[in-house]
Amino acid sequence: MTVTNTGSAPLEVRISEQKRTSDGGHETADLPWLTLTGAAATGTVTLAAGKSTTVTATADNAGVEPGVLVGDVLVASNAGKGETQLKPVRLATSAYWKGVDVGGSGHVGADGFVWSPDQELGRRPWGYVGGKARATKADIAGTKEDALFRTQRTGDTFSYVSRNAPAGTYRIGLDFAEIEKVKAGKRAFDVLVDGKPVLHDHDVQATVGALTADMNTVTVEHAGVDLKIELLREKGEDAPILNALRVQEDPRL
Template identity: 30%
Template sequence: KGFLGHPESYWDRVIVSGNRVIDQRGPGKAYNILTGEPILRRDPITGKDVPWEFTKSGHHCNYAIASPHLVTFRAASAGFTDVESGNTARLQGFRSGCRNSLIPANGVLNAPNFAHGCVCGYSLFTSLAFTHVPRAEMWSYSALKAPETSVKRLGVNLGAPGDRMSSDGTLWLDYPSVGGASPDVRITAKGPSRTFRQHSSLVTARDHDWVASSGVTGLQTLTIRLDKNAKTPRAYTVRLHFCEPENLKAGQRVFDVRLGGKSVLEEFDVVATTGVRRKAIVREFKKVSATTELTIDLVARTGIPILNGVEIVAED
């Protein structure tokens, strides 16, 4: 029968892009123009198919534009949604115009200054053009819901300003959540912890420098829910990310690490291992058994412990 109209109320116009009909609300949904069926995407946390949606927060006074890779719009500042992932990001410091003015074309995102006469205060009042720089910091938020089934793949980016999808398909969630709408995975932290963050360009890392650039000091226990209905244990691969941000010497920050109550690192010293500060190191542990949740304990020996990020991948 093809697309017969949006099944709910929608704001103004819809977008036709390829075989998709996209509404302009937030969260917005997409439908197959030939069948009218909702377009699905893979939930990066559970691996299940869920409806494709995008969301935008903040004042928006213009219409969205769709391209094969981006949906662009105003979301307080300029914003866009990655069509493949459904994640929304902001281009801070300037606003797009009150008409369609974020125009993707041949690998360049053009932003002509269509904000004349607007009283909204933004630092940059000029025309701009952007190209993709993979190493640039870019943080996102999304319309993804809390997992209703077991977690298959998840990253927890401690102290980060938003979410980010890695090239290998892991969605890294900011904790504490400060960057906008995000899947509500239950995470609890205990201990006199303090978050820190520096720019990722200051960190030496093989990859995931944007994980190593932030973290938590003083953390004692981090608990991550994996499946509230699980009855039997499951095996996971757990990767712990560490990077020393302070000007400490070897021996000044030493601690033990336990996963699910089992010791995996004893007298661990980040600086002694890397040789310098601001150099990332990842420790991987396979066949970590967990049922409903994973508990990470950091036990201080000298100074206070540090942890930057946790990646969890189900093995079966």
């Protein structure tokens, strides 16, 4: 955050971490998951007219239990009206997350998210059951992550299983791209999570067209134990497809 003195008199600024108290108030604290870096975070800074100071807030969830941590950053000054401001800070730590480069060898997204190489379940903690991988070299519209959408898994019926996924509310990303020449209405399929339908008669070609990213997010309640995502072929239709899978427990929900 950056504080600028827009007035004509010198401005004194101090920025500090605050924890929330049980009575709804705040008190100065050293939050172990939050670090403030900058001159105003270590002492009072005096700004001349037109000058600014910047403090960077960095959150780190290393060693943090899954859930949501909340705190505030206090901006204190001698500005008179509005001399103190509280800026809320939240850190959400997921109990489970996994991204899969379906049919591929792994991918790191532009946002730094790591998509693991596809793998068969076997005795592993997660993986696919059934289906076969295929790929294209064509460009994929509607995304900057072409490599992620060039590979896919297909089959009459196939699934992905995450063993012993903790109970909670999950956001599941189901990403598709039609890399074959298929007419609209010829590949419509269902997706089930823990036996419950989340996408019905989904037709990628009809939705976005060929060689185009079709990104979907569904929210489900998972009771615990194995989380299973199934893709089912409908009678008379071509086999379902999946290009990328993202499974994340979201403590904010």
